[in-house]
Amino acid sequence: MPTSTYMRADRGTAPAAPPRVLRVAVLSYLLPRPGVKRGGIERVAHDLANGLAARGHRVVVFSHDPAPAGALYDVEMLPWQRFTATWLGRRLTMGYLGNILNVLPRFANAEVVLAHGDSLLLPLRGRPVVRVMHGTAMDEARTASSIGRKMMQFGVYGLELLTAATSGTCVGVSENTRRSNAFVNRVIPNGVDLRLFRPDRRARASHPMVLFVGALGGRKRGAWLVEQFMTRVRTRLPDAELHMVCEGGENAPGLVFHRGPSDQDLASLYQRAWIYASPSTYEGFGLPYVEALASGTPVVATANAGSLEVLDGGTYGRVVTDDAFAGAMLDLLTDDEARQQLSALGLARADEYSLERMLDRYEDLLVSLVRARD
Numbered sequence: 001m002p003t004s005t006y007m008r009a010d011r012g013t014a015p016a017a018p019p020r021v022l023r024v025a026v027l028s029y030l031l032p033r034p035g036v037k038r039g040g041i042e043r044v045a046h047d048l049a050n051g052l053a054a055r056g057h058r059v060v061v062f063s064h065d066p067a068p069a070g071a072l073y074d075v076e077m078l079p080w081q082r083f084t085a086t087w088l089g090r091r092l093t094m095g096y097l098g099n100i101l102n103v104l105p106r107f108a109n110a111e112v113v114l115a116h117g118d119s120l121l122l123p124l125r126g127r128p129v130v131r132v133m134h135g136t137a138m139d140e141a142r143t144a145s146s147i148g149r150k151m152m153q154f155g156v157y158g159l160e161l162l163t164a165a166t167s168g169t170c171v172g173v174s175e176n177t178r179r180s181n182a183f184v185n186r187v188i189p190n191g192v193d194l195r196l197f198r199p200d201r202r203a204r205a206s207h208p209m210v211l212f213v214g215a216l217g218g219r220k221r222g223a224w225l226v227e228q229f230m231t232r233v234r235t236r237l238p239d240a241e242l243h244m245v246c247e248g249g250e251n252a253p254g255l256v257f258h259r260g261p262s263d264q265d266l267a268s269l270y271q272r273a274w275i276y277a278s279p280s281t282y283e284g285f286g287l288p289y290v291e292a293l294a295s296g297t298p299v300v301a302t303a304n305a306g307s308l309e310v311l312d313g314g315t316y317g318r319v320v321t322d323d324a325f326a327g328a329m330l331d332l333l334t335d336d337e338a339r340q341q342l343s344a345l346g347l348a349r350a351d352e353y354s355l356e357r358m359l360d361r362y363e364d365l366l367v368s369l370v371r372a373r374d
Contacts, residue, residue, distance in 0.1 A: 020367050020370070021057055021058065022058070022111060022112065022366055022367065022370055023057075023058045023109055023111045023112075024049075024052060024058065024059045024060070024110060024112055024113075024366060025060055025061075025062060025105075025107040025108065025110035025113045026045060026048070026059060026060070026061040026073070026113075026114045026115075026116070027063075027102060027113065027114070027115040027116060027117055027119065027122075028041070028045035028046075028049075028061055028062075028063050028116040028117065029063060029064055029078070029084070029094065029098075029116075029117050030042045030063060030064060030065050031045065031061065031063050031065040031066075031067070031068060032046050032068050032263075033065055033260065034260055034261070034262045035259065035260040036260045037246065037247045037259060037260055038260065040134070040190070040285065040286075040287035040288070041134045042065075043287060044116070044132075044173070044190050044287065045061070046061075046068060046071070047191070047193065047358075048358070048362060049061050049071075049073045049114075050071055051355060051356075051358075052073075052359065052362070052363065052366075053071075053072035053073040054072050055363065057363075059072075059074070060073065060074045060075070060108055061073050061074070061075050062076050062078055062105050062107070063075055063076075063077070063078060064077065064078050064081040064085075076105065078101075078105065079104070080093070080101055093118075094117065094118065095118060095155070095156035095159065096118075096155070096156070096159070098117060098118030099118040099119070099120035099121055099159065099163075100121060101118075102115070102117065102118050102119060103121045103122060107125065107127070110127060111127065111128075111370045111373075112127060112128045112129075112130065112369055112370055113125070113127050113128070113129045114132065114362075114366070115129060115130065115131050116132050116134070118159075119131045119167060120159060120162060120166070122167075123166065123167060128168070128169065128369040128372075128373065129167050129168065129169065130167075130169045130170075130362075130365065130366065130369070131163055131164065131167045131169070131170045131171070132171050132173065133164065133170060133171065133172045133177050133181060133184055133284075134284050134285065135173070135174075135177055135283070135284015135285065135305075135306075136157065136160060136177055136180035136181055136284065137157035137160055138153075138154075138157040138180050138181075139176075139282045139284070140153040140156075140157075140219075140282060141153035141154045142282070143219050143281040143282040144219075145218065145219075161181060161183060164181050164183030164184050165183040169185065169186070169365070170183060170184045170185055170186075171186055171187070171188050171362075171365070172186070172188075173189060173190050174187065174189060174190075174310075175187055175309060176284070176305035176306065176308075177284055180305075186365075188358060188361045188362060189285070189352075189358065190285050190287055190358060191290075191353050191354050191355040191356070191357055191358030191359070192287065192290050192291050192294055192350070192353060192354070192355055193355045194294055194350065194351070194355065196263060196267050197267050197290075197294035197295050197350075198267075198271075198294060198295065199271065199294075199296030199297075199343070199347065200271045200295075201296075203268065203271040203272055204271070205241070205272045205273070207239040207240065208237050208239065208240035208241070208274050208333040209240070209241050209242075209243060209272055210229060210233070210240065210241070210242045210273060210274065210275055210277050210329060210333070211243050211245070211269055211270060211272075211277070211292070211297070212225055212242065212243070212244050212245065212246070212277055212278065213245040213266075213276075213278075213288040213291075214245075214246055215246050216244075216246055216249065219280055219281045220279075220280050221279045221280060221281065222244060222246050224279055225242070225277055225279050226242065226244070226249075226255065228279075228326045229242045229254075229255075229277075229329070230242075230254065230255070232326035232327075232330075233326055233329050233330055233333070234254045236330055237330070238254075240254060240333065241254050241255070241256060242254060242255050242277075243256045243258060243269055243273065244256070244257045244258065245259075245261060245266065247259060266291075267291075270291055270294075270295035270297050271295050271296075271297075273297050274297070274332070274333055274339065275297060275298050275299070275300055275329060275333060275339070276288065276292035276297050276298070276299045276300070277300045277301075277325075278299070278300070278301045278302070278307070279322070279325055280301070280302060280304055280307070281302065281304055282304045282305060283304050283305065283306025283307060284305065284306055285306050285309075285310070286301075286304075286306030286307055289301065289306065289307060289310045289317070290310060290350055292346070293310075293316060293317070293346035293347065293349050293350040294347070294350035294353075296343040296346065297346070298317060298318070298332055298338075298339050298343060298346065299311060299316070299317035299318065299346065300317065300318045300320065300325065300329055300332065301318070301319055302319070302320065302322065302325065303319050303320075307319055310353070311349075312349070315345070316345050316346050316349040317342060317346065318331075318332065
């Protein structure tokens, strides 16, 4: 196996070491990178690794990406980056071949491995493995728009079941993940940094502003949202704007694209927006829902496993059908009182999904696994 090189991040000041310092290896194919589209899995992997390192644990992330600026953990580069960067490599690796490749890294002297990706064979390395399931390929298959992707996801689902059944410790990020995979033996919901994602009424845009975070195609359906906004919302509210955080497109009157904003810029977009809109057909969790709630920004979403769980069926946001989606956006954009009511409810809900709560639960789990082997 080729020798990997550690890529050390600029370090901040960490707090005093905890009573039991852990040596943790984290597996995450990708990490957040400003200017590059990344998703919720990469964000959670970074926040979890960084949070554990900030608490004094020794964390090394094995990834294809370098450490983000200011990260408190180290990164060791996975050796097959060039292969996975290709169209074929991505499809063969993630969910399939990755289960074999991921046993190759030495994982230094880690006491426990926290895997955000393919981990079927990792228990063979003789260390406790915590596999984090960020949803289920079964629901990915159900909502797939092509037969090829549908069949691929059904295959991945079989490997997910086998992985959860043999890993010993499998964490689902939501209750709906556990319902779809009976071998998931605990749930730790994702959390967001409430110091970053917080309300600021002074920052609200002076004109109606809708925010979307996701992708134009696939289950995120950003392109569908653009069509609904331009034909049914902007025709009624000519000064309204839709801001799209996704892979990019052509800016137009009322339509602004943001590709890979920094954490601070993303938080600012949530603070400026009047509402957050997501027509996604499936989310295993849906981190942007919580980011919006924590920013005091009301959410309009289509019904899916993640939105129904985070928004409690519509208690903390508007969960609507496709036919009612544009109308729900218009109702909130033109009703200050309704927005304020949902904002207050959302802030209370966001407290249940704080980053610190998530870190507490993972830290307790990892310490218990390591102590059991002492």
